[in-house]
Amino acid sequence: MTTARFTETEYEGPLLEVTDLKTSFHTDVGVVRAVDGVSLTLERGKTLGIVGESGSGKTVLSRSIMNLLPRFGLEREGSVKFEGKEIIELPPRQMRNFWGAQMSMIFQDPMTSLNPVMKIGKQITESIRQHLDVTREYSSDLAVSLMESVRIPEPKVRLGEYPHQLSGGMRQRVCIAVALAAGPKLLFADEPTTALDVTVQAQVLDVIAKEQSERFMAMILVTHDLGVVAGRTEEILVMYAGRVVEQAPTSVLFTDMKMPYTEALLASIPKLDEHSHTRLATIPGRPPDLSHPPPGCKFAPRCRYVQDRCLEEEPPLQAGDASGHQYRCWFPVGTPAGQEALARNERDGRVPAAATAAAAAGGA
Amino acid sequence: MQNELLRLIARRLVQLAIVLIVVSFFTFALIRLLPGDPTQTIIPFGRGPFFEHARARLRSDLGLSKGFFAQYWDYLTKLVRLNFGHQYSSGRSVGTLVKQSLPVSLELMIYAQIISLAIAIPLGVLAAYRAGTRTDSVINTTAFGALALPNFVLALLLSFFVGAQLKWLPTGGYAPGWLDPIFNGSVHMDLGQHLRYMVLPAFSLAVGQIAVYMRLLRTDMIATLQENFITLAKAKGLSNARILWRHALRPSSITLLTAAGLSVGTLIGAAVVVEVIFTVPGMGLKIVQAINAREYVELQSYIVIIAVLFVLVNFLVDFLYAVVDPRIRRARAA
Numbered sequence A: 001m002t003t004a005r006f007t008e009t010e011y012e013g014p015l016l017e018v019t020d021l022k023t024s025f026h027t028d029v030g031v032v033r034a035v036d037g038v039s040l041t042l043e044r045g046k047t048l049g050i051v052g053e054s055g056s057g058k059t060v061l062s063r064s065i066m067n068l069l070p071r072f073g074l075e076r077e078g079s080v081k082f083e084g085k086e087i088i089e090l091p092p093r094q095m096r097n098f099w100g101a102q103m104s105m106i107f108q109d110p111m112t113s114l115n116p117v118m119k120i121g122k123q124i125t126e127s128i129r130q131h132l133d134v135t136r137e138y139s140s141d142l143a144v145s146l147m148e149s150v151r152i153p154e155p156k157v158r159l160g161e162y163p164h165q166l167s168g169g170m171r172q173r174v175c176i177a178v179a180l181a182a183g184p185k186l187l188f189a190d191e192p193t194t195a196l197d198v199t200v201q202a203q204v205l206d207v208i209a210k211e212q213s214e215r216f217m218a219m220i221l222v223t224h225d226l227g228v229v230a231g232r233t234e235e236i237l238v239m240y241a242g243r244v245v246e247q248a249p250t251s252v253l254f255t256d257m258k259m260p261y262t263e264a265l266l267a268s269i270p271k272l273d274e275h276s277h278t279r280l281a282t283i284p285g286r287p288p289d290l291s292h293p294p295p296g297c298k299f300a301p302r303c304r305y306v307q308d309r310c311l312e313e314e315p316p317l318q319a320g321d322a323s324g325h326q327y328r329c330w331f332p333v334g335t336p337a338g339q340e341a342l343a344r345n346e347r348d349g350r351v352p353a354a355a356t357a358a359a360a361a362g363g364a
Numbered sequence B: 001m002q003n004e005l006l007r008l009i010a011r012r013l014v015q016l017a018i019v020l021i022v023v024s025f026f027t028f029a030l031i032r033l034l035p036g037d038p039t040q041t042i043i044p045f046g047r048g049p050f051f052e053h054a055r056a057r058l059r060s061d062l063g064l065s066k067g068f069f070a071q072y073w074d075y076l077t078k079l080v081r082l083n084f085g086h087q088y089s090s091g092r093s094v095g096t097l098v099k100q101s102l103p104v105s106l107e108l109m110i111y112a113q114i115i116s117l118a119i120a121i122p123l124g125v126l127a128a129y130r131a132g133t134r135t136d137s138v139i140n141t142t143a144f145g146a147l148a149l150p151n152f153v154l155a156l157l158l159s160f161f162v163g164a165q166l167k168w169l170p171t172g173g174y175a176p177g178w179l180d181p182i183f184n185g186s187v188h189m190d191l192g193q194h195l196r197y198m199v200l201p202a203f204s205l206a207v208g209q210i211a212v213y214m215r216l217l218r219t220d221m222i223a224t225l226q227e228n229f230i231t232l233a234k235a236k237g238l239s240n241a242r243i244l245w246r247h248a249l250r251p252s253s254i255t256l257l258t259a260a261g262l263s264v265g266t267l268i269g270a271a272v273v274v275e276v277i278f279t280v281p282g283m284g285l286k287i288v289q290a291i292n293a294r295e296y297v298e299l300q301s302y303i304v305i306i307a308v309l310f311v312l313v314n315f316l317v318d319f320l321y322a323v324v325d326p327r328i329r330r331a332r333a334a
């Protein structure tokens, strides 16, 4: 089975190619464009980080690639190619062969993503038995070794327990075991540690990383914390309001970021050496309403570099100096244009609209 | 674990005892509060040794010579020993009548519940899965149509068309089933015959429940289908059928279970009408006869039995909660 898995396709191109993916929801308040023209490429065994604030469309993007969104009021266009095969239009009946076996997902909240009335063992083995033609005994042996490998203590005992009997960290490990059960080639980890205690976050991330390298599995690691993806990804994609606003190999992004939003995100990473009571530099204001986004750059109302042009004209994705680096900004960080814009704003006392609004709200 | 279960059962028994005391007190008071001499009120007409004998027996059944609370104590202790007194008109022991009629009504209600759940659950699941589509609205409309049809009308229609006209099934009567031997020792039992008699009454009783059960399940199921664990089940590549039946149904069935337990009250009321129409010799029919014949002692016993039955069924439902949802097991133990 395992050997077949590696020889069954001769396709040599990238594992996943997403081109101009757009996903919107038709709601009572209008059309919510949650993902607006995202393109990305992922090679086998590699890791891509997707970073953005809450509401930037990370979950919708990953579920949209996997075609896991509820169909009601949903509109999806663009192209999603898995091993060169277009899968965007595949009906659920055919997607079922991909789900679990080719690509799978670890969800944001381990507290709600396991069935509360089904034993842990069953939840792992059913995934195995759905895709592999194995006996009940064999599948439960497999489940035990999976649980051992994601470092769940006493796996044989856990097999017969229910999710509520486990801690959050243990539940997330069970979710990892479920996701890995049928040996997928691509794993989406959607903020796998956001809902967990800080103390177990690193452990869970390490377990995922270990499994990923042992299995030569590609991964899309979604997070709102640039600190999480820093040492764990080859490439990072920064999202804002459903768009890619900056994309670069990880080392390039941290040394040569061009997008003021990325800079602001980096400033909001909690630093371990700081006193835990120091307030984080959060980005003032809120992300735009996706059903009525502002014209121009979507980040402009919150941007320290904002100029009149930003409010009128949306910058296109343009290439940076390093290969594979792209960003969406008229006055990029660290360039003469950007420095000039920032200096001018400081001289004129111009602050982003959202910041004044936030200050006014805070003062009142 | 074992201890917790025992404690739980003990607590339930205490509750049952309280219910029994309260209900029996009211049925007891019902007769004692009749104006004048209760024996004269219950047996108002008739002279001669036969009626005097009946009144004397009634007086001793009721224990009228003692004080109010002593009478109640007598009544309660007799009740606990399943001594229900006598029918004054025939002198037959009410206990015997109960033994004959209770299994019949129990069977009828069990069949009605099975039929209504067997129809409502698949419909509810389907309506939730196809929520907002035509399938959903067809199911809803049909179910509400069935709800609007009073069960005595349905019973009469079925009895007339299926029974009298087509002659597929008997229009009335009864043949002993699997419960009767438990109550009455060796009774000749022909299960096929028994079921033939029960189909129409059970179905008439069931139809009223279907819409209610279906709607409750549909609502809970729609909520469950939004849950993350359902998306996870989908992400495993499981089939829709498996997701619906194995993942979504159980977590969605708590309200349904509650309703099924509480509906026993409605069913008992409806069973009275249906038993009369199909002349099924169950407790419902006996109740009507007892009311007509002013058999207060008999009636009193039926009321107590129904109350106890209702409580017992809801205890059973309580235990089923824990079977359906393991989290409840822990909440109980805590």
Ligand SMILES: Nc1ncnc2c1ncn2[C@@H]1O[C@H](COP(=O)(O)OP(=O)(O)OP(=O)(O)O)[C@@H](O)[C@H]1O
Pocket (backbone or CB within 6 Å): A025, A027, A032, A034, A052, A053, A054, A055, A056, A057, A058, A059, A060, A061, A108, A224, A290
């Ligand atoms: N079913 C839906 N109908 C309408 N709008 C939706 C739906 N699902 C998501 N959205 C909207 O799409 C946007 C992106 O949501 P998404 O969950 O992808 O954000 P996220 O980046 O994952 O945030 P978080 O960090 O909080 O998980 C949000 O504005 C959200 O309100």
Ligand SMILES: [Mg+2]
Pocket (backbone or CB within 6 Å): A058, A059, A060, A108, A190, A191
């Ligand atoms: Mg999310």
